[in-house]
Amino acid sequence: MLNKILALIFIIFISLTLKAQINLSGRVADQEYKALPFVTVKISGPQNRVNYTQTDSLGFYTFKNLQTGKHSVVFSALNFKAINQLFTLIKDTIINVQLMRNPNTLVDIQINAKKALIEKKIDRTVFNVENSISAIGTDALELLSKVPSVRVLNDKVSLVGKGEVNVMINDKLVPLSADELANYLKSIPSGTIAKIEVITNPPAKYDAQGNNGLINIVLKKATAEGFKGSVNTALTQANYITASAGGNLNYRRNKITLSSNFNIRKGSLVPFEQSDVFYPAQTWNIVNKDRNFRTVPSGQIGIDYQATKKTVLGLSYNGGVTSFHSEENIKTTVYNPTNGLDSILNSDANAKIMSHYHSANVYLKQTLDSTGKQLTINGDWFKYSDDKNRFFNNTSYFQNGEIIPHSFAEYLSTSKQNIDFFTLKTDVDLPYKTFKLSFGTKLSFINNQSDLAFYKARNAVYELDPGQTNLFNYQENTQALYVNFSKTIKQWDFQVGLRGEYTQIDGLSVNEQNRNEYFRLFPTLFIIYRANDKSTFSVNYGRRINRPAYRKLNPFRWYSNQYAYAEGNPFLQPSYNDNIELSYTYNIYTTSLSFSKTTNGFNDVNFIDAATNTQAAQPVNFITGYHYQLSNVINFNIAKGWETINQFDVFYNASNSSIAQTLGSLNGFGAYFSTLNQFVFNPSKTILGEVSFWYQFPTVDGLNKNKKQYNLDLGIKTLFLHKKIQLAITASDILKTNRYRSSSLVNNIRQEYNNYYDSRQLRITFRYNFGNEKIKQQDRKPGNEEERKRSN
Incomplete structure (x- = not known):
């Protein structure tokens, strides 16, 4: 009887063992024990099940959730002899191998690999720019x-249903306001961009700044031996033509990698803005017709130097200039209560803006050992300056068209701004066999100086108005520490992080000083469960801060006409967000449910005084907001040569106000749908097409109600001369429906807005790629591969 019981227990044990899910991992190196990246690892197991992977930049590979039993694993790489090992898997196993170089190696080889257009990773979604037709x-x-x-x-960047986000270039935050950021991004051609990362809940490594997450734009770097480059030109037809041209040149040889590009854009756009303000006794209809002209040259140069096998040094510089001027006509038509014409206020204006930016980075990467431990130090300097002049006049007319006596007046507003931004950042990565630990520190120093003045013309001479002249000095220093711990236990991945930031601010304007300092902690948590190769469950949590832009802290008034002005608020405080997201991915489909709470939220409120008809826009802390969102994304091939990515989101926003002038609360549902389709029309893949469409249903945004809007884009691209020449035609906002229409209620006075920013455009682009397109496998250096991967 005892023998039967033991036999039964043995059979059960063997059965459970056979069903156990086990991991296989290891490291691949050459005969000199240098890590080999991109080695193909193939494993064959029970039931002839086959899995593939590649080693990472440090030579490591991992297979998860394998069954027990007999397996064979094959390691193969270009110019190396393959290794085939047989073994029996009964527990988590580590297999490290050395590959011997094949004496009959190829001199070089052309490698053509295409990444998926959209890649979903643990903490971000990656959009691979090189695979998008419309990116050209x-x-x-x-x-x-x-x-x-x-x-x-x-020109403001936001996430669907969530609001504006901060933008980074190569993991470095761009410290500009919305308008200045738009000009900066317009100076970066898409041909220099490798990928765009959308990080809705950033881990502790990143700055806690930005309530709604981050967008990281990763620029390209040279990866091939010898010279490689391209030249491009484009013509864009909106209401008027915009022309652009540029090129890049990259060189890589042994220990040195050089990269450079130069681009210039010149043209004009015709934005249109209309608003209606419904006063108790009058209705004001304001129409702003504007044509603005821009000339934007920009350039970049960088060098990477492999000082030793374990040390990489890098230096880069980016710079650009924007020359802007505009011609505006602002017509305000005033109606009486019976909707009859009361009077007209006409304002002609022109603005001239000259801005410059300079950005420099120096970095050191030190590999500490062969297991992947490393130290990275980055020093960054960013300088932005602008000089703005806006001339405008006001003339008032009676309802019969006659000029109201003494109503004509001329004004000049000027602004000079200088921003200096320094950061020093250190990161340490310590991967161990059973867990990974990373930590680091960051010091940032921001200095903003603004000089604003207001003049009124008297007898053809502009006289300074001392009461509206202002010097604004603002300093913000932040010291941050973070630690991040990650570990894998069978099918579970855990990552927990904590970031602490201590901030000191000092603002001085019109003899009014605002000093503040605060310390805050920002925890993050990620948990992932991989049920099998196709099903993944995840949950994450993060806390964020949104510090106001320094221009929002400046109390100086900027007049657009005698009745309307905008001013900052020196007592504006940061807002905070708590974000939770649950997500499930099955093969090509991902669904996620998220919740965020905003406390002490701030926004611009257009305060209206019915007695004086003045409109004063000022940012204030007054919002407590709740956001719920259900997002669904599916990515698949409908047919051969047709890839589609579709997204459908439903969200619910609820906002409560703490100020009496606005509504006490506003809530409502919203929805968003988008589809992005790419086509390959011939076997040689030289004729490509793209169709994209999105539709935003009516929604609530803070205390504003937004109306529906939608957008249709088309694109086609052809490739010639072994794909070295690219010719593309793209049409955006074909239906001219990408209009921003909203309404709000302040002091019981309704305001309605209807704006269109000349987004219907037809673009023809020509691009020629030249130089060495070949990659030498033996020249890949593990010491600086991570730097190159940052822009692939």
């Missing part, structure tokens, strides 16, 4: 509008 010939700002979940309206 555009700039960074326009390209962002093609990325799923990202919206670009009125």
Whole structure:
């Protein structure tokens, strides 16, 4: 009897063992024990089940959720002899191998590999720019509008249903306001961008700034031996033509990698803005017709140097200039209570803006050992300056068209701004066999100086108005520490992080000083469960801060006409967000449910005084908001040569106000749908097409109600001369429906807005790629591969 019981227990044990899910991992190196990246690892197991993977930049590979039993594993790489090992898997196993170089190696080989257009990773979604038809010939700002979940309206970047986000270039935050950021992004051509990462809940490594997450634009770097480059030109027809041209040149040889590019854009757009303000006794209809002209040259140069096998040094510089001027006509028509014409206020204006930016980075990467431990130090300097002049006049007319006596007046507003931004960042990555630990620190120093003045013309001479002249000095220093711990236990991945930031601010304007300092903690948590190869469950949590832009802290008034002005608020405080997301991915489908709470939220409120008809826009802390969102994304091939990515989101927003002038609360549902389709029309893959469409249903945004809007884009691209020549034609906002229409209620006075920003455009782009297109496998250096991967 005892023998039977033991036999039964043995059979049960063997059965459970056979069903156990086990991991296989290891490291691949050459005969000199240098890590080999991109080695293909093939494993064959029970029931002839086959899995593939590749080693990472440090030579490591991993297979998860394997069954027990007999397996064979094959390691193969170009120019190396393959290794085949047989073994029996009964527990988690580590197999490290050395590959011997094949004496009959190829001198070089052409490698053509295409990444998926959209890649879903643990903490971000990656949009691979090189695979998007519409990415050819555009700039960074326009390209962002093609990325799923990202919206670009009125040159402001936001996430669907969530609001504006911060933007990074190569993991470095761009410290500019919305308008200045738009100009900066327009100076970056899409041809220099490798990928765009949407990070809705950033881990502790990143700055806690930005309530709604981050968008990281990763620029390309040279990866091939010898010279490689391209030249491009584009013509864009909106209401008027815009022309652009540029090129890049890259060189890589042994220990040195050089990269450079130069681009210039010149043209004009015709935005249109209309608003209606319904006063108790009058209705004001304001129409702003504007044509603005821009000339934007920009350039970049960088060098990477492999000082030793374990040390990489890098230096880069980016710079650009924007020359802007506009011609405006602002016509305000005033109606009486019976909707009859009361009077007209006409304002002609022109603005001239000259801005410059300079950005420099120096970095050091030190590999500490062969297991992947490393130290990275980055030093960054960013400088932005602008000089703005806006001339405008006001003339008032009676209802019969006669000029109201003494109503004509001329004004001049000027603004000079200088921003200096320094950061020093250190990161340490310590991967161990059973867990990974990373930590680091960051110091940032921001200095903003603004000089604003207001003049009124008297007898053809502009006289300074001392009461409206202002010097604004603002300093913000932040010291941050973070630690991040990650570990894998069978099918579970865990990552927990904590970031602490201590901030000191000092603002001085019109003899009014605002000093503040605060310390805050920002925890993050990620948990992932992989049920099998196709099903993944995840949950994450993060806390964020949104510090106001320094221009929002400046109390100086900027007049657009004698009745309307905007001013900052020196007592504006940061807002905070708590974000939770649950997600499930099955093969090609991902669904996620998220919740966020905003406390001490701030926004611009257009305060209206019915007695004086003045409109004063000022940012204030007054919002407590709740956001619920259900997002669904599916990515698949409908037919051969037709790939589609479709997204459908439903969200619910609820906002409560703490100020009496606005509504006490506003809530409502909203929805968003988008589809991005790419086509390959011939076997040689030289004729390509793209169709994209999105539709935003009516929704609530804070205390504003937004009306529906939608957008249709088409694109086609052809390739010639072994795909070295690219010719593309793209049409955006074909139906001219990408209009921003909203309404709000302040002091019981309704305001309605209807704006269109000349987004219907036809673009023809030509691009020629030249130089060495071949990659030498033996020249890949593990010491600086991570730097190159940052822009692939």
